[in-house]
Amino acid sequence: MTAHARNRLNADFSNPVRLSIMGSLNTVEEADFKTLRDALGISDSVLSRHLSALEDKGYVKIRKGFVGKRPRTWAKLSPEGRVAFTDHVQALKEITGLA
Secondary structure, X not given: OOOOHHHHOOHHHOOHHHHHHHHHHHOOOOEEHHHHHHHHOOXXXXXHHHHHHHHHOOXXXXXXXXXXXXXEEEEEEOHHHHHXXXXXXXXXXXXXXXX
């Protein structure tokens, strides 16, 4: 008997904001904080908290720097994060019959 696809869902992506962050970062090489915040329609504090949690789990890499004299933050999926997200999405497709 094969395990149901729901057993392959990643609990770290069960929060809609985290799922949205992962989905947004999956489509680009890297995104700056402001662009990501605006695309998701969330506050700075919410994005910061969820990015930190995803970074702590090793799914996201954060880079800080400057553009001119202004500080900037960029985020991108780690190789492990990309694999974990792809696996999660595949499990969702199987559960919904879209695979």
